[in-house]
Amino acid sequence: MxxxxxxxxxxxxxxxxxxxxxxxxxxxxxxxxxxxxxxxxxxxxxxxxxxxxxxxxxxxxxxxxxxxxxxxxxxxxxxxxxxxxxxxxxxxxxxxxLLQRDRETLNAVEEAVTLLTATRQPAQGRGTVPISALAHRLGVRPATLRKWERAGILQPAREAATGHRVYAPDDVRDAELAHLLRRGGYRLDHIAAVLHRVRDAGGAGPLAASLGQWRERLTAxxxxxxxxxxxxxxxxxxxxxxxxxxxxxxxxxxxxxxxxx
Known part of the structure; x- marks a missing residue:
């Protein structure tokens, strides 16, 4: 053979x-x-x-x-x-x-969502509020809100006639969340990434339900x-x-x- x-x-x-x-x-x-x-x-x-x-x-x-x-x-x-x-x-x-930054973002989201759901008050009515009213609500200057907008944190609409910024209830939610994160010492670009996650998830509630899956993906x-x-x-x-x-x-x-x- x-x-x-x-x-x-x-x-x-x-x-x-x-x-x-x-x-x-x-x-x-x-x-x-x-x-x-x-x-x-x-x-x-x-x-x-x-x-x-x-x-x-x-x-x-x-x-x-x-x-x-x-x-x-x-x-x-x-x-x-x-x-x-x-x-x-x-x-x-x-x-x-980059992975470490994603972990820090996740930790920030978990902390902020917990605080937001525990402390937030419903926005007044279902209409929009001007920048002065939102700034007063948060205890910040209007210039701070404009800075957050330039950083991609907030996305307010504009009045057709005047061009003034107006904030819908979701914008108020985002501003409250950004305010909590800023008080926690997070950078603006970091907060913008968090808010992007919140908007993609459809709000803080749906995002909270998906945080476990997000952490599993980072671990994998x-x-x-x-x-x-x-x-x-x-x-x-x-x-x-x-x-x-x-x-x-x-x-x-x-x-x-x-x-x-």
Missing amino acids: NATKPSNAGVRRPADLARRHGLSAQTVRNYERDGVLPPAERAPNGYRRFTETHARALHAYLALIAGHGHATGGEIMRAINRGEIETALRVIDRSHA RGRAMLTGAARLAAYLDGDDLPISARPTAAAGRSEPDPRPR
């Missing part, structure tokens, strides 16, 4: 890498073309020849996508494959900082980042890492070997 053996057990086809992750072979080719996988050698017939290194790179990239998203995951892998490790680490740090994202970091480290620790992906290659600081060859 004659057993057929591959000419190179370490060489893999695009389909071999793709099958493990439920991808198409063309997707793997595209990843190599786009630089998220290191360059593959070509066989005499022009076919790509992938190796275990490419398999680890693909494993790392897909894990990074789960935690950081497609764009950031691709930015990280391309920097790694160019040998720009510091650049890749800065991108990772930036992504972790954080855990995915840990998995991505582990798989990226496994890729970087490989003895067969391509020369282009080694830090000294891009830095241009490597010295010629003085020993005779």
